[in-house]
Amino acid sequence: MTHAPAPAITAADKTFYTLRTDIVEGRIAASSKLSEAELSTKYGVSRAVIREAISRLVSCHIVERKANIGARVVALTPEGLIELYQVRESLEGMAARLAAQNMTPAQIAELNTLLEQHAASVKDSQLYYQEAGDVDFHYRIIIGSHNSQLITLLTEGIYHLVRMYRVQLGMAGPRVTTAFAEHQHIAQAIANRDAELAEMLMRRHITYSRQNIEHKLHSPSTKLSLHNINKESL
Amino acid sequence: MTHAPAPAITAADKTFYTLRTDIVEGRIAASSKLSEAELSTKYGVSRAVIREAISRLVSCHIVERKANIGARVVALTPEGLIELYQVRESLEGMAARLAAQNMTPAQIAELNTLLEQHAASVKDSQLYYQEAGDVDFHYRIIIGSHNSQLITLLTEGIYHLVRMYRVQLGMAGPRVTTAFAEHQHIAQAIANRDAELAEMLMRRHITYSRQNIEHKLHSPSTKLSLHNINKESL
């Protein structure tokens, strides 16, 4: 029950993953139109394959499609980001609660090992942590919930959208060490099988994280405010 | 911002809605295989249309598909039902919280009107309520959250799955009047703009509902236990 991320078998699979990465990483701009013919030649597959890939992006909420008009990458807006974090707070809070109940001792041990590694890298270069480490930590708790609905919603839905915002806003700021302390408290609660506390701490953690991002959005020093991004629409 | 349920435009749309209804209502059995050719002749459309419809069912978690093998309707299991209710508790709790913050006075008034109608019909025939009334109430609160992510996840994801369980388990039991009282308390909290309380009450309400269903599952008097359903697989 390791919940492996399902390798790409069919051509539509590969195209879907490629397209998703290109969009999340910003190589295909937010709010831009996705022309089936254009993508078809670009990726060297038939239109049917592109259509299927786009359909799957639609179900991830990364792309929106209107009948007979076409598909567009979603727009990145402050409201959208807040909505995402509200859903995260709700779902990941429940994930932490369930993780406290359902995680195996082995999984809990692995979680602690992960945090020890983070403790080391936080001392040296703080930048490493924020990017991969944070995602790793949350990912393990989500898996630890042992609730497949929850796992699917978060890992192949919400999380790619969150990452899209993160990447395209150039998030790598501070809040590293303080977030790390929060992670430790959450892991502690899970190890103690304290479901109530685990949920509460996780919700706070995500709320703080949201407030941090909101703060960056409103401060004019941010290199990319969301209003600037939408210029490259067409 | 009424969030209309998007009418069927294209043939794939109609086929998707038709298929979804047929599955939820049980006319197509749970765990049964979906043959593209077969459905193609049955609904009188090309295989491409069927494929797209199936893809959308997959994104609703109503159907599972394996590459080069085919698609099957999801199996109905006790574990799956519990997972669903855990997600519901999480998401609808948040919806109630946000509804307390964001619902317009007009929406709150409509919610109260709805409850008054329910109060009347509960007196007369209790059966009416459970089916449509419960869904209506929850639906309005979800919409009242004004969070489009949340709305989409619940109304075109979770809810159809929940309904599939309800229909195929023949749910129409008691818990009507007591659930109605809970609804009143929730509406009260929302009217008072008490977000904390609204969330807590909604979570309790869904927990009770889950326990009620679990109870029915384990009692042998239920006309359909989930173990019986899976016989008609093939």
Place this chain on the structure above:
DNA sequence: TTCAATTACATTGTCGACAATATAGACCTA
């Protein structure tokens, strides 16, 4: 008989062409 390999069949995945719809431009009218 039992197991393995091979063959034949059925089902899904992919493709290119055609039909239906939307968009942009030309043309006409007031």
Place this chain on the structure above:
DNA sequence: TAGGTCTATATTGTCGACAATGTAATTGAA
């Protein structure tokens, strides 16, 4: 010029055919 209609074009939706993969049956050998 402003507005509207019509035409031309581009884009999406749908279809049937072919390729690739999985599945079951058949055959053969031990």
